[in-house]
Amino acid sequence: MIKRVIDTKVVNLDELKLEKFSAVGGKFEGESARIGQLLGAKELGYSYDVVQPGKVSCPFHSHAAEEEMFFIVKGTGTLRYGTETRKVRAGDVICCPVGGPDTAHQLVNDSNAELAYISVSTMMPAEVCEYPDSKKIGAYGGNSPSRLKHMTMANAAVDYWKDE
Template sequence: MSKPPNVVNIEQVAAVDYREGEVWGGSYQPLTPALDALPGRLGANLTRLPPGRVGCPFHAHAREDEIFYVLSGRGVLRLGDSVQEIGPGDCVSCPAGHGVAHQIANPFDEDLVYLGIGVNDPHEVCVYPDSGKVLVRHLKQVGRLEGAPYYDGEPPRPRVFDLLERGVQPAPKKK
């Protein structure tokens, strides 16, 4: 009997390698493909972080809560200005919207294996305090912001007046 598409077995899920350079990333197995295709839904991954590697840059989410549940191995959680060892049975909650960044690393000699659970919010904004980057998922951009006055770069004559002069008619006021 075949399983419905919303049931997966870890043995049949291919690992996705996301390593970058000598220290960044590991691999993960997406456990919720039926939800992953729908933006804004809860999802879960089984992540394997080899010795000497860091899962991702230090970051804080504006909209996405994250939960990490350690299955095996040892690692460290950087949360704000603190570092805490984590291991099997530890469940880490990283609430969104409070500005406290987090990061998981494995400085030990065996793989760290954990479940990562969260929402894939299409409107997420994520900040990276160590590098000054910002992710704006809706724009599909990661970059650095620089401050500017509110009206900086706006044309001296707002384009709305040009549209009206060219005959573009305003839509009628709704009652």
């Protein structure tokens, strides 16, 4: 059977091969599949994430360049956004625009069942993220395996003219 081009642009969530991840002693844990790469997306990144009860998939963070959207597919949890929180459930669509600490966001599975969601983001060639809980800043650039990735503490500022 010949695979049609249109068939390479569609995938069902049930057919995804999820990759498990865990960090910080299991505080951050989940399963994920990068759908955008799988389907050949060029300008948008999208993934499917499943988070077990009591877990969080990523640190509380904001973006300087990339906008994100989340669609809750299954379950319930809590959205942290800026200084506020609210319950979210299957069917909710969440907007996380570019900004500073006021747009920092995180999905927490504080329920007794799986929380599953689709993430969509603009794929910018350069990005800076702030992490208010840990007071870190991350700078990212390029799309190659050797892309720039640098994390530093927010209070570790260096003067622009230092060592010039």
